[in-house]
Amino acid sequence: MNTLHFRQIHQYHGKRPILNGLALRLSQGECCLLTGDNGAGKTTLLRILGGFDPPKQFEADTGFSLLNWSQYRKLLRDSVLYLHQQPYLFEGSVRDNLNYALPRAVDKAQRQERIRQALQWAGLEHLADTSAKTLSGGEYQRVALARAWLRQPRILLLDEPTANMDKDARLRTIQLLRQLRDEGMALLIASHDPDYFSSLVNQHLHLQDGILQTVTSALRLATIVPLTPHTHHHSGAGLS
Numbered sequence: 001m002n003t004l005h006f007r008q009i010h011q012y013h014g015k016r017p018i019l020n021g022l023a024l025r026l027s028q029g030e031c032c033l034l035t036g037d038n039g040a041g042k043t044t045l046l047r048i049l050g051g052f053d054p055p056k057q058f059e060a061d062t063g064f065s066l067l068n069w070s071q072y073r074k075l076l077r078d079s080v081l082y083l084h085q086q087p088y089l090f091e092g093s094v095r096d097n098l099n100y101a102l103p104r105a106v107d108k109a110q111r112q113e114r115i116r117q118a119l120q121w122a123g124l125e126h127l128a129d130t131s132a133k134t135l136s137g138g139e140y141q142r143v144a145l146a147r148a149w150l151r152q153p154r155i156l157l158l159d160e161p162t163a164n165m166d167k168d169a170r171l172r173t174i175q176l177l178r179q180l181r182d183e184g185m186a187l188l189i190a191s192h193d194p195d196y197f198s199s200l201v202n203q204h205l206h207l208q209d210g211i212l213q214t215v216t217s218a219l220r221l222a223t224i225v226p227l228t229p230h231t232h233h234h235s236g237a238g239l240s
């Protein structure tokens, strides 16, 4: 799978339509940013793509075949990883948490080597034997990303991966996300802070009224550059 096209995703909560036939594509080595107001349906979409909640309607096109949701789920069960805003870490050390991410078949010597690489990859060597429960928010997220690096899913779904982080932790997190993207993962990030991810994003989608719209860089600029009230126009050049 280089690119997966999702189409006709419909979802209801009770009788209320949340997603109204939306479409998006995820490509290997690309990052898609998903914005939308509180309650727009971002988590609802991530939970469908993560295989947790069955949608009302769904279609995924791999380029070779069309998949319904249960086929998608079966096919991608081990290829999609969903990181919640507060990813779950076990009690035990950072090393234990990384160990758990490795398949059972990996032997002891290989495990030690892979864990060493993951600790190095995420800059966590000094915290290897620290209890995961005592980590700061930024460190905690780095362990979760190191686990993702070990698991190597094709699609990584992230809900607010930098929420409540200071600038330094945020930049480190974004750097790790960039590495995952550049190694070929498809990232889908739901966030209320599009500016944080601008250096990472290949595609920005905005969810409104159950539909996804592409946000172009021109539109993004228009939202952050304030319009001055007294701009001079040549006569006839502006909209009237």
Ligand SMILES: Nc1ncnc2c1ncn2[C@@H]1O[C@H](COP(=O)(O)OP(=O)(O)OP(=O)(O)O)[C@@H](O)[C@H]1O
Pocket (backbone or CB within 6 Å): 013, 014, 018, 036, 037, 038, 039, 040, 041, 042, 043, 044, 045
């Ligand atoms: N299990 C559920 N049962 C009923 N309604 C739900 C359920 N899950 C979500 N909703 C509702 O669906 C709407 C979309 O919720 P969702 O969590 O997907 O939005 P969101 O875009 O992720 O919001 P936020 O930015 O606040 O996290 C909300 O109005 C929410 O209350």
